[in-house]
Amino acid sequence: MRIAIDIDSTLHHYWDQLAEEARRRFGIVLPYDQQLDWGISRLRPEQLHACIAATHCEQSILAAEPYPGAVETVTAWHEAGHFVHITSHRVDDAYEPTTRWLERIGLPYDELYLSFDKVTRCREIGIDVLIDDSPLNLRGAVDAGIVPATLEHPWNADVRDEEDVISGKDWLTLATALEPVLLRD
Numbered sequence: 001m002r003i004a005i006d007i008d009s010t011l012h013h014y015w016d017q018l019a020e021e022a023r024r025r026f027g028i029v030l031p032y033d034q035q036l037d038w039g040i041s042r043l044r045p046e047q048l049h050a051c052i053a054a055t056h057c058e059q060s061i062l063a064a065e066p067y068p069g070a071v072e073t074v075t076a077w078h079e080a081g082h083f084v085h086i087t088s089h090r091v092d093d094a095y096e097p098t099t100r101w102l103e104r105i106g107l108p109y110d111e112l113y114l115s116f117d118k119v120t121r122c123r124e125i126g127i128d129v130l131i132d133d134s135p136l137n138l139r140g141a142v143d144a145g146i147v148p149a150t151l152e153h154p155w156n157a158d159v160r161d162e163e164d165v166i167s168g169k170d171w172l173t174l175a176t177a178l179e180p181v182l183l184r185d
C-alpha cells in the first residue's frame, strides 16, 4: 500500500503551538475543544498567517513531539513494505528543518512533499490511503478514490459523520482501524 501522512495535527499536536502563538502575539485564546470547523474566525487572515509562519520556523518545527505511537506505527508500516509519503502544508523553506525533525524523531519515510495541494500529489503518485486531519483534504481524498483516515479532532467531526472516514482517537486505535485496509492487495 502507498500511505500519505500529514504532519500537523496528525503526527504531532500542532494546535498547542498555534494557540500559543495566537495568545502571545495577539492575546487571542483558541480553545481546542471549541474549534469545530476548519476556519479560525477569531483571528484575522493576516494574524492567522503570522501564527502559522511562526509555528513553521526551524525552532518550532524541531521542538514538536510526536503523538504517542505515531513513530512506532509508521515504522511498522514501513518495515512491512508500505510506501510512506509524508505530506505537509508548509512553505519550501521548511523542507530542510522538516527533514531534520523526521530524522530526530526517527520516523522512516520514502518521500517528503511540502505542498498547498496535497491531494493532487497523492493522485499523481498513486496513494491508496491519506491520513490527514483537514476536512478539505479528507473530502478531496474521497473524491479522488483514496481511502481517507484521520485522528479525531473537533474540526473534523462533521466529515467523519458524513463520509466513510477511518478514524481513531489516538494512533493506536487509528492503526487498528486501518489494519484491514493495509492488508488488501
Ligand SMILES: [Mg+2]
Residues within 6 Å of the ligand: 006, 007, 008, 009, 010, 132, 133, 134
Ligand atoms: Mg494537519
